[in-house]
Amino acid sequence: xxxxxxxxxxxxxxxxxxxxxxxxxxxxxxxxxxxxxxxxxxxxxxxxxxxxxxxxxxxxxxxxxxxxxxxxxxxxxxxxxxxxxxxxxxxxxxxxxxxxxxxxxxxxxxxxxxxxxxxxxxxxxxxxxxxxxxxxxxxxxxxxxxxxxxxxxxxxxxxxxxxxxxxxxxxxxxxxxxxxxxxxxxxxxxxxxxxxxxxxxxxxxxxxxxxxxxxxxxxxxxxxxxxxxxxxxxxxxxxxxxxxxxxxxxxxxxxxxx
Amino acid sequence: xxxxxxxxxxxxxxxxxxxxxxxxxxxxxxxxxxxxxxxxxxxxxxxxxxxxxxxxxxxxxxxxxxxxxxxxxxxxxxxxxxxxxxxxxxxxxxxxxxxxxxxxxxxxxxxxxxxxxxxxxxxxxxxxxxxxxxxxxxxxxxxxxxxxxxxxxxxxxxxxxxxxxxxxxxxxxxxxxxxxxxxxxxxxxxxxxxxxxxxxxxxxxxxxxxxxxxxxxxxxxxxxxxxxxxxxxxxxxxxxxxxxxxxxxxxxxxxxxx
Amino acid sequence: xxxxxxxxxxxxxxxxxxxxxxxxxxxxxxxxxxxxxxxxxxxxxxxxxxxxxxxxxxxxxxxxxxxxxxxxxxxxxxxxxxxxxxxxxxxxxxxxxxxxxxxxxxxxxxxxxxxxxxxxxxxxxxxxxxxxxxxxxxxxxxxxxxxxxxxxxxxxxxxxxxxxxxxxxxxxxxxxxxxxxxxxxxxxxxxxxxxxxxxxxxxxxxxxxxxxxxxxxxxxxxxxxxxxxxxxxxxxxxxxxxxxxxxxxxxxxxxxxx
Numbered sequence: 001x002x003x004x005x006x007x008x009x010x011x012x013x014x015x016x017x018x019x020x021x022x023x024x025x026x027x028x029x030x031x032x033x034x035x036x037x038x039x040x041x042x043x044x045x046x047x048x049x050x051x052x053x054x055x056x057x058x059x060x061x062x063x064x065x066x067x068x069x070x071x072x073x074x075x076x077x078x079x080x081x082x083x084x085x086x087x088x089x090x091x092x093x094x095x096x097x098x099x100x101x102x103x104x105x106x107x108x109x110x111x112x113x114x115x116x117x118x119x120x121x122x123x124x125x126x127x128x129x130x131x132x133x134x135x136x137x138x139x140x141x142x143x144x145x146x147x148x149x150x151x152x153x154x155x156x157x158x159x160x161x162x163x164x165x166x167x168x169x170x171x172x173x174x175x176x177x178x179x180x181x182x183x184x185x186x187x188x189x190x191x192x193x194x195x196x197x198x199x200x201x202x203x204x205x206x207x208x209x210x211x212x213x214x215x216x217x218x219x220x221x222x223x224x225x226x227x228x229x230x231x232x233x234x235x236x237x238x239x240x241x242x243x244x245x246x247x248x249x250x251x252x253x254x255x256x257x258x
Numbered sequence: 259x260x261x262x263x264x265x266x267x268x269x270x271x272x273x274x275x276x277x278x279x280x281x282x283x284x285x286x287x288x289x290x291x292x293x294x295x296x297x298x299x300x301x302x303x304x305x306x307x308x309x310x311x312x313x314x315x316x317x318x319x320x321x322x323x324x325x326x327x328x329x330x331x332x333x334x335x336x337x338x339x340x341x342x343x344x345x346x347x348x349x350x351x352x353x354x355x356x357x358x359x360x361x362x363x364x365x366x367x368x369x370x371x372x373x374x375x376x377x378x379x380x381x382x383x384x385x386x387x388x389x390x391x392x393x394x395x396x397x398x399x400x401x402x403x404x405x406x407x408x409x410x411x412x413x414x415x416x417x418x419x420x421x422x423x424x425x426x427x428x429x430x431x432x433x434x435x436x437x438x439x440x441x442x443x444x445x446x447x448x449x450x451x452x453x454x455x456x457x458x459x460x461x462x463x464x465x466x467x468x469x470x471x472x473x474x475x476x477x478x479x480x481x482x483x484x485x486x487x488x489x490x491x492x493x494x495x496x497x498x499x500x501x502x503x504x505x506x507x508x509x510x511x512x513x514x515x516x
Numbered sequence: 517x518x519x520x521x522x523x524x525x526x527x528x529x530x531x532x533x534x535x536x537x538x539x540x541x542x543x544x545x546x547x548x549x550x551x552x553x554x555x556x557x558x559x560x561x562x563x564x565x566x567x568x569x570x571x572x573x574x575x576x577x578x579x580x581x582x583x584x585x586x587x588x589x590x591x592x593x594x595x596x597x598x599x600x601x602x603x604x605x606x607x608x609x610x611x612x613x614x615x616x617x618x619x620x621x622x623x624x625x626x627x628x629x630x631x632x633x634x635x636x637x638x639x640x641x642x643x644x645x646x647x648x649x650x651x652x653x654x655x656x657x658x659x660x661x662x663x664x665x666x667x668x669x670x671x672x673x674x675x676x677x678x679x680x681x682x683x684x685x686x687x688x689x690x691x692x693x694x695x696x697x698x699x700x701x702x703x704x705x706x707x708x709x710x711x712x713x714x715x716x717x718x719x720x721x722x723x724x725x726x727x728x729x730x731x732x733x734x735x736x737x738x739x740x741x742x743x744x745x746x747x748x749x750x751x752x753x754x755x756x757x758x759x760x761x762x763x764x765x766x767x768x769x770x771x772x773x774x
Contacts, residue, residue, distance in 0.1 A: 051419075097419050118415035133720040144727035150410055152666055152691050153728065157634035160724050161567075161613050161713045175410050197419045201497030201516040204391040207488040208418050211402035212411065214484050215477065219731065226730050230723040239717030258717040309677075355677050376673035408668055433668050455677045459755030459774040462649040465746040466676050469660035470669065472742050473735065 001042060006035035007057070008042065013050045013198035014191065015043035022058035027066035028109055030076075033087040040090050050202050051194040052094075054117065055101040055187060061126065064108025067247055084109070088141050091116045092220050095209045097197050101190035102126050102171075103183065112139070114176065115146035118209070119193060122168045122177040123186040134163035134253065136239030138230040145223035149216070151175055259300060264293035265315070266300065271308040271456035272449065273301035280316035285324035286367055288334075291345040298348050308460050309452040310352075312375065313359040313445060319384065322366025325505055342367070346399050349374045350478050353467045355455050359448035360384050360429075361441065370397070372434065373404035376467070377451060380426045380435040381444040392421035392511065394497030396488040403481035407474070409433055517558060522551035523573070524558065529566045529714035530707065531559035538574035543582035544625055546592075549603040556606050566718050567710040568610075570633065571617040571703060577642065580624025583763055600625070604657050607632045608736050611725045613713050617706035618642050618687075619699065628655070630692065631662035634725070635709060638684045638693040639702040650679035650769065652755030654746040661739035665732070667691055 001008040005026075007018040017039045019026040026032070043052045056062055065084075076082050091113060100117040106128045114120050114128075122128075130147075132139050139147070139160055147156040151174045159166065159174075171177040181189045197205065234240055239258045246253035259266040263284075265276040275297045277284040284290070301310045314320055323342075334340050349371060358375040364386045372378050372386075380386075388405075390397050397405070397418055405414040409432045417424065417432075429435040439447045455463065492498055497516045504511035517524040521542075523534040533555045535542040542548070559568045572578055581600075592598050607629060616633040622644045630636050630644075638644075646663075648655050655663070655676055663672040667690045675682065675690075687693040697705045713721065750756055755774045762769035 097415065118412060118419070120412060133716045133724055136717050136720050138720060138723045139727060144724070145731050146411075148665075148728065148731055149406075150412060153662075153732070154634060154636060154666060154691070154694060157613065157725070157728055158694060160728070161634070161716065161721060163716075164712075175412070178412060178416060196422075199513060200391045200419065200421075201394050201500075201513040203495060203516065204394050204396060204492060204497055205419060207396045207492060208391055208402070209415070211397060211481070211484050211488055212406065212415055212418070215403050215406055215481060216411070223727070223731060226727050230727055234720060234723060237719060239720055242717075255715060255717040258719065355673065376670060376677070378670060404669075407664075408670060433670070436670060436674060454680075457771060458649045458677065458679075459652050459758075459771040461753060461774065462652050462654060462750060462755055463677060465654045465750060466649055466660070467673070469655060469739070469742050469746055470664065470673055470676070473661050473664055473739060474669070 001039070003035040003038060005029075005032040006039045008039040010043070010046055010049055012195070013048060014194045015039075015046070015049045015052045016191070017043065017052060017054050018057050019055070019062055020057040022060070024066055025060035025063035025105060026056045026110070027063040028084070029066045029069040030083040033083045037087045037090045040094055044094060044096060047202065049096065050198040050200065050205060051097040051099065053099045053101060053187075053190045053194050055190070056103055060104035061100075061102045061106040062110030062113070063105055064110045064131070067244065084140075088224065092142060093213065095206050095213065096202075097194075097205055097209060099190050099194055101187050102128070102177065103186055105129070107131060109141060112141040112143040112147075115141070115143055115150060120177040121179050121181055121186055121190050121193070122171050123183040124168050124180055125183050126168050128166040128171055128176065129163065130159050131163050133161060135243045136237055136241070137234050138227060140227050140231060142220040142223040142227070144227055145219050146216070259297070261293040261296060263287075263290040264297045266297040268301070268304055268307055270453070271306060272452045273297075273304070273307045273310045274449070275301065275310060275312050276315050277313070277320055278315040280318070282324055283318035283321035283363060284314045284368070285321040286342070287324045287327045288341040291341045295345045295348045298352055302352060302354060305460065307354065308456040308458065308463060309355045309357065311357045311359060311445075311448045311452050313448070314361055318362035319358075319360045319364040320368030320371070321363055322368045322389070325502065342398075346482065350400060351471065353464050353471065354460075355452075355463055355467060357448050357452055359444050360386070360435065361444055363387070365389060367399060370399040370401040370405075373399070373401055373408060378435040379437050379439055379444055379448050379451070380429050381441040382426050382438055383441050384426050386424040386429055386434065387421065388417050389421050391419060393501045394495055394499070395492050396485060398485050398489060400478040400481040400485070402485055403477050404474070517555070519551040519554060521545075521548040522555045524555040526559070526562055526565055528711070529564060530710045531555075531562070531565045531568045532707070533559065533568060533570050534573050535571070535578055536573040538576070540582055541576035541579035541621060542572045542626070543579040544600070545582045545585045546599040549599045553603045553606045556610055560610060560612060563718065565612065566714040566716065566721055567613040567615065569615045569617060569703075569706045569710050571706070572619055576620035577616075577618045577622040578626030578629070579621055580626045580647070583760065600656075604740065608658060609729065611722050611729065612718075613710075613721055613725060615706050615710055617703050618644070618693065619702055621645070623647060625657060628657040628659040628663075631657070631659055631666060636693040637695050637697055637702055637706050637709070638687050639699040640684050640696055641699050642684050644682040644687055644692065645679065646675050647679050649677060651759045652753055652757070653750050654743060656743050656747060658736040658739040658743070660743055661735050662732070
């Protein structure tokens with residue numbers, strides 16, 4: 001069940017899904033969004049699967065949006081939806097238990113996708129970052145709502161206003177993650193939790209998750225709509241242009257006067 | 259003011275209400291739901307009462323729904339509402355400060371009723387459990403909403419997806435409880451807190467609690483409606499039948515293939 | 517940019533706003549509400565300002581509503597709105613990062629205004645209190661909603677039902693504050709955080725805060741409306757009269773029978 005950028009294995013009631021674009025630290029291009037969405041859809045539709053573990057190959061979770069593909073959107077030769085939006089549609093309504101095993105870096109969407117997971121375990125060496133303002137952008141993937149719901153309004157603001165790294169212990173203290181594990185123990189711990197969940201009956205797990213998701217559904221939709229509007233206003237603005245230029249020139253951006 | 263299954267004492271502005279069905283670890287049958295609702299209503303309507311302490315007799319808080327009465331609902335010879343639904347109606351709109359002193363076990367409704375209390379103290383030896391999926395069922399009593407509001411979305415999912423015991427220290431870490439006390443100190447601590455509250459004026463306490471409850475009222479109602487629909491679909495299904503059979507046969511349920 | 521009761525300094529992208537009514541521990545009369553609102557509006561409208569630090573002069577943050585001016589509302593010789601309501605309108609929609617440096621006491625509105633700030637740092641010697649019920653009143657400034665959102669429903673109830681002081685360490689444990697600092701380090705720490713934020717582009721900071729605020733806007737409005745109705749019913753009632761009398765007579769109030 002492997003795809004171009006995502007590996008998937010269904011065994012003993014558990015789907016193990018691995019983002020696998022190691023040369024880019026599993027940064028998302030449209031292909032990876034589509035492949036990960038397809039893997040999640042497979043896991044959702046396979047009645048033998050009761051829990052999903054999501055991780056990244058080669059020492060990274062996800063480096064975020066692939067900035068090198070951000071300005072030159074790939075064209076598609078079909079009429080299907082592609083990329084970020086349908087991926088978040090899928091993730092935010094995924095109605096089986098979803099466990100993230102965060103190894104290496106989780107940046108941007110590599111962080112905000114965790115807010116849609118049920119249980120997040122993080123490797124001791126891993127670190128997270130929400131770089132939106134430092135890219136001249138705004139939060140996405142309903143993170144303006146979910147980050148507040150998970151870590152609290154004030155800690156959410158603090159995380160979003162700067163570009164600071166969040167290490168594993170701080171991720172747990174913030175309740176972005178439920179537990180920190182030595183790097184070698186991370187995936188085994190996530191799999192053990194998935195096995196524990198997979199002993200339960202699927203229909204009850206699914207109905208339980210549906211009742212949990214339903215609490216947030218309207219707020220998630222509204223947050224995404226507001227974020228989309230703010231993002232449309234921000235992309236291509238002076239700060240975003242300076243951020244992309246600085247990224248290409250491998251220097252810190254200079255937002256003085258912006 | 260004692261009833262068949264619930265003891266109640268009104269003194270010095272405080273109502274002490276004790277679930278008292280010790281041979282069943284204070285598990286709820288319709289009688290106990292009705293008796294506890296009546297005791298809460300008395301406390302609410304007594305203008306001398308400023309705070310309520312709720313606890314369980316004989317070393318248990320509540321073992322949850324009495325499964326032996328779950329499949330054979332007792333008939334009532336009147337037209338009044340009975341049992342779970344009007345009890346939750348009463349609890350979720352109770353507009354005086356409500357303090358729980360959790361001794362022994364709090365399982366199922368013995369846990370989810372705590373989410374409607376203002377202050378929860380727990381005995382060092384006590385432990386909690388949300389066994390809904392392992393019974394082939396789903397969360398109830400607005401817990402799909404309140405548990406997320408209190409412990410956070412991700413910790414709530416973790417608690418609901420398995421059948422694990424939560425000990426007293428973990429209950430405090432999760433913010434399910436405000437403090438842990440040695441077993442002998444539990445009720446005295448809850449009473450001291452009630453006395454501190456009872457020094458305040460009733461009208462202000464009541465209006466304050468009403469403003470707190472109002473924040474959640476719509477979400478609680480919506481969550482209960484969704485849970486009721488999910489529960490109706492789950493009861494009598496294969497997993498629920500297997501869980502009840504396993505309970506009667508004193509063995510672990512086997513949900514393989516479900 | 518100083519005013520009668522509030523000092524303000526705009527420098528290097530940061531507005532430092534200091535409540536300055538030291539003879540009253542910066543308790544709010546209409547003048548201070550209006551002056552602080554004007555200072556916030558200046559900071560919001562100055563495109564050179566990316567972050568705001570709010571603190572109090574002379575070893576106090578704010579002692580709350582000035583009770584000596586509570587019963588004799590000052591008349592105004594214009595048709596403009598004055599005092600508490602337009603101040604909260606301004607604070608609850610303030611769309612630049614707002615950092616509070618809490619020194620000394622934060623009582624009543626001196627506590628509830630913190631719930632509208634993004635990042636709260638507290639001095640080791642500082643302490644907070646929500647005295648509403650002990651004044652025969654109810655929560656205000658949307659605190660019936662925001663306090664629950666920030667510290668959780670049960671801790672919020674506990675804080676509101678009594679008149680207990682909250683020290684700095686407890687404020688951090690409750691997540692009312694993000695960090696505690698030695699008194700002399702408090703303002704420097706808040707300024708360093710503001711400087712870190714001020715390196716980011718203003719448009720992104722502002723849009724980010726707008727998406728964060730929008731999550732709560734309807735709930736804040738609804739909470740204020742309910743609180744206003746409850747406050748109107750409480751002011752001038754027996755408990756409120758006893759509380760004001762006890763305050764003037766420098767004794768503890770006696771709410772027996774109320």
